[in-house]
Amino acid sequence: MKKTGKIFSVVMASALAVSMLAGCGASQQGGSDTFKIGAIGPLTGGAAAYGNAVVNGAQIAVDEINEAGGINGYKIEYKTEDDELNAEKSVNAYNTLKDWGMQLLVGSTTSACSIAVSENTKNDNMFQLTPSGSAEECVKYDNVFRVCFSDPNQGIASAQYINDHNLATKVGIIYDNSDVYSSGIYQKFVEESEGKNYEVVSAEAYTQDNNTDFSVQLQKAKDAGADLVFLPIYYSDASLILTQANTMGYAPTFFGVDGMDGILTVENFDTSLAEGLMLLTPFAADATDELTVNFVKKYNEKYGETPNQFAADAYDAVYIIKAAIEKAGVTPASSVSEICDAVKGAMVQIEASGLTSSKMTWSASGEPNKEPKAVVIQNGVYVSAE
């Protein structure tokens, strides 16, 4: 019994040694001249629109970079996996990509999946850049960064935008107190509003149990003279607010965040009520700068649709990785962990430019710092507010 155990362990040890050697060989042969970047997102199911936008947007950036000669002369190999909007499947997708030899991860697309994957990237010390995971916990580990604003930071960005563009003198707020997304943005907005060129004159809450009648909240904003009403809420409640404001003859500027995206898709909604509504979004497909025009054209040719903000975030993510690798000066021959440490260090030094902002920097916490962008609804479509 003892003998068999010994033999067994010798066999195991040699097998391990061989496999380690094989691993080395593989990374020197196949991996040394390409960076292997993986992307994860829900490619099927209800959120497929988000996941496909991410992998397609990243694909366009990868193709462009490879055409232009790669990163420091090294081409990118790119592979995607489906997580079906399921945290466990997202971890499986991550493991599949790791087996393939992934060195850097763009993903996952959604917050819950991104958080689940970050537990593993943390253990493996793999660099992770989520294009669109906006929950605060997405970047709780120091190897994870994001392209989009975090949920609460949209409050800061909105306050800055309203200030910088002189949109209002008096601001009313209506927010959902029973929702962490909405109340988080509200708190940050109020904090950031200190010392801005407008004044918060009313802040009224509602809850999911009480989300049909907004007459009081609107009346209070109106009585306080608010010329802009900030709505850090989802579009389903917002559509009712717009209808009721119209009924009572109150027409301030309404300003929403990414939860407002979708208001034009509400079935049977009178979109004329949303005319002039502004919302914070990192990307407007109709913007006229060269970068956007090019991207929208390529995306349309390749995938037959107009890209959304997820595609833009992912496109930027690949370029951000490129900039960080160039800054760090790592090569594909380095281990996953070496690449992660170097790129992590470079992230806080680089200043990237892309579709979602012309100037993005990062803090070590993983949060981006960039100029907020907004769109306004005109004639039933989003138009860049710049």
Add this chain to the structure above:
Amino acid sequence: MSFLTYLINGLSLGSIYAIIALGYTMVYGIAKMLNFAHGDFIMVGCYIIFSVSAALSGNSVVGIIVAIILCTLLGVTTEFVAYRPLRGAASPLAVLITAIGVSYLLENIALLIYGADIKSFTSVINWEGVSFAGGQLKIQGVTIVTILVSVVILIVLQLFINKTKQGQAMLAASEDKAAAALMGIDVNKTIALTFAIGSALAAVAGALLCSAYPSLSPYTGAMPGIKAFVAAVLGGIGSIPGAMIGGLVLGIVEILSKTYISSQLSDAIVFGILVIVLLVKPTGILGKKVQEKV
């Protein structure tokens, strides 16, 4: 002036609660059972109006008529399939739990058919309403119509119950089913009729609820249903004028506490008032105390 505005807002909300509460209290008063699925009958009515109006390019009158007919059928069928077999059950809890089950069943069927996305409902009332004091005070058309419709329903129901044979049969059945049956009243038919009326009222309430708050989802009826139940209890459950008064009081209290106390605490205050009223007067504002005979 602003107080009057808020009071009018409270009146519009209260009128909606009142019209839903009428259906609740009607069924409770006669059948002595709480139909917790009442709010979901309203939701079904709204979806029927929505679909029919869309199919007929915006003809909401036909939509309302179809909704009233289908909701009546739904109510009678539900009563026959889910409630009647349990009427003799040892515990009155059985039928209460079944009603909650029916409520979830309807919500989930709506979820399957229409999805969770909200739909914007086109108001069935194309009347702006009236303005006073140079436009500063405005009562919406839907509020006036809702109050008028509630009052008409109130009067018709009172006349029906007190002056017609079927109405008398209902009263008899509500007091003592066994004795009513001995007097030659078909209790099953009478209770089915009660459900038919209650469900038809749900369709009417649905049309007005969604005209006032034009957002339709599978859960549209749930919260207004619970609030209307509170209104019915506040007014004295089983009392038809009580439902009307309870609804209006609830709406006004809710809006005024949102305005002058806190928009977050309004529900807590509303339900707190319910507790106090029930402590002081357990039968509600207009509820009659019935002596139980042993």
